[in-house]
Amino acid sequence: MRNHDERVSQTRKMMLIRENRMSLHTPLVRNNFANEMRTLWSYWDTTDNILNLGFPGTLMSNVLKRQTLILQAIARVVTFMPVPTVTFTNKLPAHVHGQFRHPQWEILINENSLNYVGYGTFMALVSTIYRALRHAEQFFRIAQGLACNQLSFPRLSQDQSDQCGFDTQQSAQQMSDSVMLQPALTAQQIATLICIPNSVAKAATRNAEALFQGFIDTARPEWFKAATVLDEVKDWMNTTFDDSDTQAALKKNPNGDDVARVSTCHANACMIDRSHAMEKDAFGVATYIEPQVQMRIGVDPALLPRFGRMHPAFDHLPS
Numbered sequence: 001m002r003n004h005d006e007r008v009s010q011t012r013k014m015m016l017i018r019e020n021r022m023s024l025h026t027p028l029v030r031n032n033f034a035n036e037m038r039t040l041w042s043y044w045d046t047t048d049n050i051l052n053l054g055f056p057g058t059l060m061s062n063v064l065k066r067q068t069l070i071l072q073a074i075a076r077v078v079t080f081m082p083v084p085t086v087t088f089t090n091k092l093p094a095h096v097h098g099q100f101r102h103p104q105w106e107i108l109i110n111e112n113s114l115n116y117v118g119y120g121t122f123m124a125l126v127s128t129i130y131r132a133l134r135h136a137e138q139f140f141r142i143a144q145g146l147a148c149n150q151l152s153f154p155r156l157s158q159d160q161s162d163q164c165g166f167d168t169q170q171s172a173q174q175m176s177d178s179v180m181l182q183p184a185l186t187a188q189q190i191a192t193l194i195c196i197p198n199s200v201a202k203a204a205t206r207n208a209e210a211l212f213q214g215f216i217d218t219a220r221p222e223w224f225k226a227a228t229v230l231d232e233v234k235d236w237m238n239t240t241f242d243d244s245d246t247q248a249a250l251k252k253n254p255n256g257d258d259v260a261r262v263s264t265c266h267a268n269a270c271m272i273d274r275s276h277a278m279e280k281d282a283f284g285v286a287t288y289i290e291p292q293v294q295m296r297i298g299v300d301p302a303l304l305p306r307f308g309r310m311h312p313a314f315d316h317l318p319s
């Protein structure tokens with residue numbers, strides 16, 4: 001009996017460790033995502049517009065079906081942090097497939113990218129979605145690291161204090177100072193400091209010590225700028241919330257509207273500033289995901305960039 005209990009608790013412990021070690025850069029999560037993207041492409045086009053997605057008799061347009069499969073994929077893959085809401089919009093520039101907005105905890109996906117059915121564009125959309133999810137994880141890890149005191153927040157700039165709703169530079173500075181005297185930040189403070197919803201900050205504080213430790217104990221991805229996972233997260237935070245980088249990014253993006261200003265790194269700067277620590281990591285993880293999706297689908301997009309799902313090269317996929 002005792003042995004049985006020990007085995008059960010051992011299994012639970014193993015499961016917790018597995019959960020702990022989940023990240024968009026770990027092989028398990030990348031595999032899950034690649035499988036979901038194979039499903040997405042498999043059912044991208046069906047000539048009769050009918051796909052049974054577990055709802056018998058459901059009749060869906062291809063666009064609605066693609067949206068449903070994308071939402072399903074994200075919900076299945078993102079199990080270790082609050083799932084960002086997904087909004088399909090026609091407001092993004094034509095060349096931007098999507099972006100992440102941390103204040104809203106939202107991923108915007110360009111509707112036009114769902115209408116175009118070339119395989120090359122599909123792969124670009126896939127890597128954009130993964131990049132957007134990675135940006136969400138970057139903010140979540142920063143929040144988790146702050147919650148368990150493994151990270152300490154850099155001083156606030158005027159610009160961020162405006163965006164984050166502080167009344168004056170003084171109050172922001174007071175908060176920053178008071179923060180340094182405290183052993184750990186509250187969810188509310190974290191939400192305010194890094195501009196994320198309270199609910200997300202609250203989720204990050206839950207079991208933060210163990211979960212953040214699990215995260216920084218994952219194998220260091222080869223594209224990281226820093227020598228350790230912990231140092232990489234520090235880089236993400238310091239380069240995003242340090243005055244000079246933010247100001248530089250804003251200068252490079254003079255036409256940015258309010259949305260772009262708030263999430264400079266995660267919107268237009270995806271195109272302009274790939275040297276930013278968060279961008280370098282997001283592009284790194286996306287570069288890694290592409291061959292994996294390609295392998296699952298079994299066709300090289302370089303060979304058939306403009307062909308759609310109905311090309312005979314994809315006949316082996318379920319439909």
Ligand SMILES: [Zn+2]
Binds near residue numbers: 131265278
């Ligand atoms: Zn980005």
